[in-house]
Amino acid sequence: MKAYRDLSPSPRTIMTPGPVEVDPRVLRAMSFPILGQFDPEFTALMNETMGMLRQLFMTGNEWAFPVDGTSRSGIEAVLASLIEPGDKVLVPIYGRFGHLLTEIAKRCGAEVVTLEKEWGFVFDIEEIVSAIKQHRPKLVAIVHGETSTGRMQPLEGIGQVCREVDALFVVDAVATIGGVEVATDRLLIDAVIGGTQKCLSVPAGMAPITYNKRAESKLQGRKKIERGLMLDGGEDDPLLRPIQSNYLDLSQLQDYWSPDRLNHHTEATSMLYALREGLRLVLEEGLEARFARHRANEVALIAGVEAMGLRLYGDPACKMPVVTCIEIPEGIDGESVRSMLLDHFGIEIASSFGPLKGKIWRIGTMGYSCSKRNVLLTLGALEAVLLRHGHKLDAGLGLQAAMDAYGMNAAVHS
Amino acid sequence: MKAYRDLSPSPRTIMTPGPVEVDPRVLRAMSFPILGQFDPEFTALMNETMGMLRQLFMTGNEWAFPVDGTSRSGIEAVLASLIEPGDKVLVPIYGRFGHLLTEIAKRCGAEVVTLEKEWGFVFDIEEIVSAIKQHRPKLVAIVHGETSTGRMQPLEGIGQVCREVDALFVVDAVATIGGVEVATDRLLIDAVIGGTQKCLSVPAGMAPITYNKRAESKLQGRKKIERGLMLDGGEDDPLLRPIQSNYLDLSQLQDYWSPDRLNHHTEATSMLYALREGLRLVLEEGLEARFARHRANEVALIAGVEAMGLRLYGDPACKMPVVTCIEIPEGIDGESVRSMLLDHFGIEIASSFGPLKGKIWRIGTMGYSCSKRNVLLTLGALEAVLLRHGHKLDAGLGLQAAMDAYGMNAAVHS
Numbered sequence: 001m002k003a004y005r006d007l008s009p010s011p012r013t014i015m016t017p018g019p020v021e022v023d024p025r026v027l028r029a030m031s032f033p034i035l036g037q038f039d040p041e042f043t044a045l046m047n048e049t050m051g052m053l054r055q056l057f058m059t060g061n062e063w064a065f066p067v068d069g070t071s072r073s074g075i076e077a078v079l080a081s082l083i084e085p086g087d088k089v090l091v092p093i094y095g096r097f098g099h100l101l102t103e104i105a106k107r108c109g110a111e112v113v114t115l116e117k118e119w120g121f122v123f124d125i126e127e128i129v130s131a132i133k134q135h136r137p138k139l140v141a142i143v144h145g146e147t148s149t150g151r152m153q154p155l156e157g158i159g160q161v162c163r164e165v166d167a168l169f170v171v172d173a174v175a176t177i178g179g180v181e182v183a184t185d186r187l188l189i190d191a192v193i194g195g196t197q198k199c200l201s202v203p204a205g206m207a208p209i210t211y212n213k214r215a216e217s218k219l220q221g222r223k224k225i226e227r228g229l230m231l232d233g234g235e236d237d238p239l240l241r242p243i244q245s246n247y248l249d250l251s252q253l254q255d256y257w258s259p260d261r262l263n264h265h266t267e268a269t270s271m272l273y274a275l276r277e278g279l280r281l282v283l284e285e286g287l288e289a290r291f292a293r294h295r296a297n298e299v300a301l302i303a304g305v306e307a308m309g310l311r312l313y314g315d316p317a318c319k320m321p322v323v324t325c326i327e328i329p330e331g332i333d334g335e336s337v338r339s340m341l342l343d344h345f346g347i348e349i350a351s352s353f354g355p356l357k358g359k360i361w362r363i364g365t366m367g368y369s370c371s372k373r374n375v376l377l378t379l380g381a382l383e384a385v386l387l388r389h390g391h392k393l394d395a396g397l398g399l400q401a402a403m404d405a406y407g408m409n410a411a412v413h414s
Numbered sequence: 415m416k417a418y419r420d421l422s423p424s425p426r427t428i429m430t431p432g433p434v435e436v437d438p439r440v441l442r443a444m445s446f447p448i449l450g451q452f453d454p455e456f457t458a459l460m461n462e463t464m465g466m467l468r469q470l471f472m473t474g475n476e477w478a479f480p481v482d483g484t485s486r487s488g489i490e491a492v493l494a495s496l497i498e499p500g501d502k503v504l505v506p507i508y509g510r511f512g513h514l515l516t517e518i519a520k521r522c523g524a525e526v527v528t529l530e531k532e533w534g535f536v537f538d539i540e541e542i543v544s545a546i547k548q549h550r551p552k553l554v555a556i557v558h559g560e561t562s563t564g565r566m567q568p569l570e571g572i573g574q575v576c577r578e579v580d581a582l583f584v585v586d587a588v589a590t591i592g593g594v595e596v597a598t599d600r601l602l603i604d605a606v607i608g609g610t611q612k613c614l615s616v617p618a619g620m621a622p623i624t625y626n627k628r629a630e631s632k633l634q635g636r637k638k639i640e641r642g643l644m645l646d647g648g649e650d651d652p653l654l655r656p657i658q659s660n661y662l663d664l665s666q667l668q669d670y671w672s673p674d675r676l677n678h679h680t681e682a683t684s685m686l687y688a689l690r691e692g693l694r695l696v697l698e699e700g701l702e703a704r705f706a707r708h709r710a711n712e713v714a715l716i717a718g719v720e721a722m723g724l725r726l727y728g729d730p731a732c733k734m735p736v737v738t739c740i741e742i743p744e745g746i747d748g749e750s751v752r753s754m755l756l757d758h759f760g761i762e763i764a765s766s767f768g769p770l771k772g773k774i775w776r777i778g779t780m781g782y783s784c785s786k787r788n789v790l791l792t793l794g795a796l797e798a799v800l801l802r803h804g805h806k807l808d809a810g811l812g813l814q815a816a817m818d819a820y821g822m823n824a825a826v827h828s
Contacts, residue, residue, distance in 0.1 A: 004462055004694050007687055009449050019680055022448050030684055031445035034436050034617055035423050036762045048418055068619060069483040069661060070679040076661045104660045197680055203448055205482060205619055205682030244658050246518045247483060247490045263767065265484040266433055266611055268619030270444055271685065273421055280418050348450045353677065 012342075013369070015378050016350035017147035017175060017323045017362055019197035019204050020369035022274075026202055029277035034269040038261060045276055046257065046267065052279035056177065056287075057192055057210040059184040064210035065257040066275055067248065068268045071174040071195040074207025076104050077248035078191045081219040082139055082168055084241055085109030090137040090167075092123050094153065095146030096353045097172060105141065108244065113137060119355055120314035122153045132161045139168045145176035147198075148353050150325035150362060151318045152176065159188025168215055174198065177208070178282055179294045179322040179366055190215045199294070199322055201367030202278035205271045211250070219243070223251040294322050297365045297375050300405035304379040305363075307401030308386070309393050313360045322370070325352070325360045329391055334358055337385050345381040372406055426756075427783070429792050430764040431561035431589060431737045431776055433611035433618050434783035436688075440616055443691035448683040452675060459690055460671065460681065466693035470591065470701075471606055471624040473598040478624035479671040480689055481662065482682045485588040485609040488621025490518050491662035492605045495633040496553055496582055498655055499523030504551040504581075506530075506537050508567065509560030510767045511586060519555065522658065527551060533769055534728035536560075536567045546575045553582045559590040561612075562767050564739035564776060565732045566590065573602025582629055588612065591622070592696055593708045593736040593780055604629045613708070613736055615781030616692035619685045625664070633657065637665040708736055711779045711789050714819035718793040719777075721815030722800070723807050727774045736784070738777045739766070743805055748772055751799050759795040786820055 014021045035042035046065075053064035067074045079101070083089060089110040091102045094117040105112050113135050117123055132140060140162055145152045155171065162169040168190045173182045177192075179199030184192050191211035197204035222243050243249040247265065255262035282290060298321045305312065305326055313325035328334040334351060338361070341347045350362040365375065379398045386393060428435045449456035460479075467478035481488045493515070497503060503524040505516045508531040519526050527549050531537055546554060554576055559566045569585065576583040582604045587596045591606075593613030598606050605625035611618035636657050657663040661679065669676035696704060712735045719726065719740055727739035742748040748765060752775070755761045764776040779789065793812045800807060 002465065004466065004690070004697070007443050007446055007459075007691060009446050009459075010455055011447065012449055012453065014448070014450055016450055019448060019451060019683060022684075024447075027445045027447065027684075029421050031441045032421055032423050033425065033441065034428070034433060035426055036428055036430055037433060037618075039426065039756065039762060041424055045421075045423075051416065052418065069487060070682060072679050073483060073487075073661045076659065080659075100660070107656060107658050107660055197683075203682060203684040204451075204680040205685050242521060244521050245490065245494075245662075246514070246521055247487045248659075248661070265486050266618040268484060268617060268685075269433060269611075270436075270441075270617040270688070271619050271682075274684070276418070277421060283418070342453065348453060 011346055013347045013374050013377055015363050015365070015369060015374060016348055017198065017364035018195065018366060020201055020364060020366045022203055023201050023278065023281055023368040025281060026274050026277045029273040030270045032273055037267045037269070042269070043261065045272065049272060049276045049279065050257065052276070052283060053208050053210065055283060056208070056279060057182060057184045057194070058186070059210050061184070061210045061212050063216065063254055063257070064208070065253070066206040066208045066272070067253065068265055068271070069207060070204045071193065071207045072100065073248060074193040074209045075101065075172055076245070077250055077253070078170055078193055078209060078211065079104050079141065080108050080245045080248050081243050081250035082170065082191065082215060083108040083110045084222070086111060087138040088113060088135060090131060090135055090140045092128050092131070092142050093117065094122050094149065094151060095119055095143065096148035097143045097146055101141045101143065101172060119149045120151065122151050122315070122318040125154060125157050128158055129161045132165055132167065136165045137167050139170060141170040142172070144171050144173040144182065145180065145320045145322070147175045147323050147362065148356065150314055150320045150323040152180065152320040153318070155187050155189070163188060168218065175320070175322065178290065179370070181287070181291055184210060196275060196278065198364070199366045200278045200282065201369070202274045203271070205268065206275050208275065219251050294365060294370050297370045297372065298322070298324065300372070300402040301363065301365055301375050301379070303405040304375070304398040304402035308383055308398035322364060322366045324363045324365065326363065327360055328358070332386070332389055332391055334361060337389060340385045340388065341381055347378055347381050349378070376402060425760055427761040427788050427791055429777050429779070429783060429788060430762055431612065431778035432609065432780060434615055434778060434780045436617055437615050437692065437695055437782045439695060440688050440691045443687040444684045446687055451681045451683070456683070457675065459686065463686060463690045463693065464671065466690070466697060467622050467624065469697060470622070470693060471596060471598045471608070472600070473624050475598070475624045475626045477630065477668055477671070478622070479667070480620040480622045480686070481667065482679055482685070483621060484618045485607065485621045486514065487662060488607040488623045489515065489586055490659070491664055491667070492584055492607055492623060492625065493518050493555065494522050494659045494662050495636070495657050495664035496584065496605065496629060497522040497524045498636070500525060501552040502527060502549060504545060504549055504554045506542050506545070506556050508536050508563065508565060509533055509557065510562035511557045511560055515555045515557065515586060533563045534565065536565050536729070536732040539568060539571050542572055543575045546579055546581065550579045551581050553584060555584040556586070558585050558587040558596065559594065559734045559736070561589045561737050561776065562770065564728055564734045564737040566594065566734040567732070569601050569603070577602060582632065589734070589736065592704065593784070595701070595705055598624060610689060610692065612778070613780045614692045614696065615783070616688045617685070619682065620689050622689065633665045708779060708784050711784045711786065712736070712738065714786070714816040715777065715779055715789050715793070717819040718789070718812040718816035722797055722812035736778060736780045738779065739774045740777065741774055742772070746800070746803055746805055748775060751803060754799045754802065755795055761792055761795050763792070790816060
């Protein structure tokens with residue numbers, strides 16, 4: 001019989017756009033013994049998590065809870081619960097994850113209208129606004145931060161127009177939540193999906209979402225209760241067009257997260273412990289301070305990369321603060337560089353997808369991975385690896401520029 | 415600002431039919447730092463997990479991997495991937511989770527034919543076989559162990575008939591896997607769903623599944639590749655009836671778990687660590703020894719419960735070895751008993767659903783919770799709590815009977 005060895009993962013500095021390193025406090029939280037799903041001690045932890053999620057999403061919404069799956073389960077829960085077959089849905093696409101929204105919306109039976117922007121750029125608000133006015137969709141879905149291209153779409157003004165045409169406004173903030181402001185209420189966003197494994201520094205496996213009364217009234221109109229939970233056996237309403245997923249049915253998930261605690265799935269205890277601890281860390285740091293930390297490390301990383309003579313990819317006006325995309329220099333094998341970084345320095349950076357495959361590297365500065373130490377170690381390692389690949393650059397400049405950005409000076413011992 | 419305190423869950427003896435206590439080795443595995451999802455060290459752990467799942471499912475299937483969600487996400491992944499709208503699906507129902515299979519199949523657009531059995535009993539194989547021959551469904555889905563009623567359905571002979579009529583045979587083994595034999599290949603089951611939080615003693619949040627070539631050929635015929643991953647932008651096949659979920663699309667999950675590692679979700683790292691460790695524990699104990707341990711503790715629990723004068727619920731011929739259902743005695747408030755057990759003894763037992771709500775208690779003996787210590791502590795506490803509720807019983811008999819069943823004798827010191 002094959003022997004499976006003790007788990008013993010190598011130490012890693014994870015500088016990808018997710019998953020990133022997990023705060024040791026979050027790792028420790030997952031090692032606590034579990035509680036039963038309806039143990040009052042556990043449901044109290046669920047309620048606390050909802051309270052903290054409201055602060056994270058900057059919302060007064062009643063509903064803010066995690067879906068038990070990775071980020072795209074949250075996206076699909078929102079879209080499957082809000083889209084009825086035949087609904088017109090508008091998706092402005094400016095990278096891979098816009099395509100994902102489109103693909104999920106189509107599988108929900110939507111008639112999807114897309115706008116497409118060349119990768120590396122984002123939309124002018126006016127382009128989105130006029131498309132909404134022209135197509136009058138039932139729902140507009142857009143990505144806030146596109147990790148595939150490292151761009152961030154401004155969202156100001158879209159929510160107002162959605163209300164004018166009675167459309168729901170859904171934002172995929174998987175890659176920005178916890179690292180960049182996601183002002184759910186101020187921006188009039190009806191439903192937001194966040195990610196755990198990026199700026200929250202919690203492992204993948206949960207998708208925090210929030211939605212308001214406008215979204216709730218749509219999904220409540222499609223509600224169904226499981227036959228096996230009814231006392232009388234019940235009967236289906238033949239006119240109902242139920243949500244096509246049971247697992248991702250927000251009307252059922254909402255009942256599970258409500259004081260009624262109507263049985264649905266078995267809440268993922270250890271992941272809930274992890275999310276709760278990750279949210280405590282966010283609130284202890286403070287949202288503003290956390291966003292400032294992400295910006296400061298971005299500035300230093302950019303300074304270092306440019307001082308090394310490397311070129312940033314994409315329109316700088318819409319650069320995502322937590323992802324920095326670098327053009328792979330002519331003649332350099334991007335995958336060989338990545339392998340040398342991982343295998344010998346224990347540092348992971350990312351490649352990209354589709355049309356950008358082999359053309360750019362992506363460096364994430366997210367959550368617990370977003371630290372001065374990690375930025376400095378990564379710049380030093382990248383320089384050495386590029387030199388070892390025969391790339392010409394002035395050694396030393398990258399780190400010195402980053403150290404300037406951080407305002408580092410040698411200690412003076414009098 | 416509200417203060418959220420350090421996580422500090424109270425110690426619990428969890429004797430429900432799931433979630434149950436998690437082995438400390440599994441808890442420790444979750445506290446290890448994470449690896450990136452395409453880090454070769456991590457994909458090697460994914461492959462090892464697949465290898466161990468094949469042993470758990472007693473199968474030579476190529477595909478055996480976890481879906482990143484709780485158990486019902488695995489059920490929905492299998493049904494949504496294998497059922498096309500209009501397909502006739504047969505579901506023999508003998509408890510709550512048969513209703514769940516029905517409800518999910520309907521949401522997949524199936525024309526569902528059900529057989530219903532009074533709760534507390536299971537079907538004669540001949541009833542199922544003749545229904546298959548009569549209705550000639552495209553798919554037959556059945557629950558192996560119904561935790562709602564504590565019954566286990568024999569499965570011998572169903573697989574053969576499914577092949578005769580060219581139906582796929584799907585088994586929900588969420589509550590039995592790891593505690594009772596689930597002989598996937600011998601029983602000719604085409605797809606099986608297991609659960610983590612029951613007899614595997616891993617937290618909820620993953621759903622291990624396996625399926626064979628017959629199932630694979632059905633789902634491969636419905637395959638779709640995400641636009642954002644294609645180099646050329648691609649075009650949809652207009653004749654394709656794609657799987658209605660993206661998140662739970664097994665054709666995409668399979669590519670992610672294949673050597674191609676085609677990007678889909680971000681694998682839930684810490685849960686994968688947990689599942690891998692849980693499977694190592696199962697294989698170290700050995701399947702046969704593990705099943706025997708579950709039977710031995712069941713025998714002692716039953717002996718104790720009956721010696722206390724309590725009556726078991728349901729047909730004993732089809733009792734599920736890992737769940738013991740007890741009729742709540744006349745005049746006793748079942749919820750008050752459960753609360754006293756939880757609040758003062760730190761022991762959790764379960765109530766039930768639908769028609770059995772308030773009528774039975776359910777005691778699980780699953781995985782790490784399935785131990786002599788836990789059975790003895792639970793019997794002692796239950797006796798004391800029943801006495802405190804004014805129930806008449808002969809004190810002491812329950813534990814003595816269980817100790818007899820375990821063959822416990824006082825040590826003789828010469």
